[in-house]
Amino acid sequence: MRYLLILAFLSIAACKEEVADLPDAMPMTEDALSYFCQMQVISHAGPKGQVHLEGYPAPLFFAQVRDLIAYLKSPERDADILVVYVSDMGSAPSWGQPDAADWIAAKDAHFVVGANVAGGMGAPEIVPFATQLDADAFTAKYGGAVVSLEAIPDDAALGPVDLDDKLEEPT
Incomplete structure (x- = not known):
């Protein structure tokens, strides 16, 4: 029994250590460039993202x-x-x-897909919220559906974009 308690304690400690080692979100600065287009992130409207990769000193914005x-x-x-x-x-x-400094973990976010809104690069945007209540209020105004990160359909991010669509810029 004592062996099982020690093993359980070590497992819990290992989990806590793993979580503690995750990098914190970095605030956006004028130096942050968007990964795909290498344009200044802070100069575009709408939500932003950052990905921290193992072995990389700075996130991809x-x-x-x-x-x-x-x-x-x-x-x-x-x-x-x-x-x-x-x-x-x-x-x-x-x-x-x-x-520029208010980030949430994407795994915990509520994402609105299919809303009639344009992101920073002019394409239809996937909009993240910390709370279900805020996501629901957004869909009531701009349409779309609220989903988790894992449930975002491929075509919401990888599908073709018609830039002639009349997308809104939320207020």
Whole structure:
């Protein structure tokens, strides 16, 4: 019995150590460039994302969450993903200026897909929220459905984009 208690304690300690080793979200600065287009992230409207990779000193930033999701769904990466953060648009001062330091873990976020809104690069956006309540309020105004990170359909991030669609910029 004593052996089982020691083993259980060591397992719990190992789990806590693993969580503690995850990097914190990095605030966006003017130096942060979007991974795919190498444009300044902070100068684009809408939610942002960052991916921390094992062995990399800085995260990969994304000017649009749709692009971040496309990266996550891609089989080609240079390293294992440690943690992913996204903007909490429920606490953002505005769509045009999401808080540069207000990040939530993507695994815990509520994502709105299929809303009639454009992200920072002009394509339909996948919009993250920390709370179900904020996500539901957004869908009531702009449409779409609330899903978890794992449930985001491939075509929401990887499908073709018609830039002639009349997408809104939320207020």
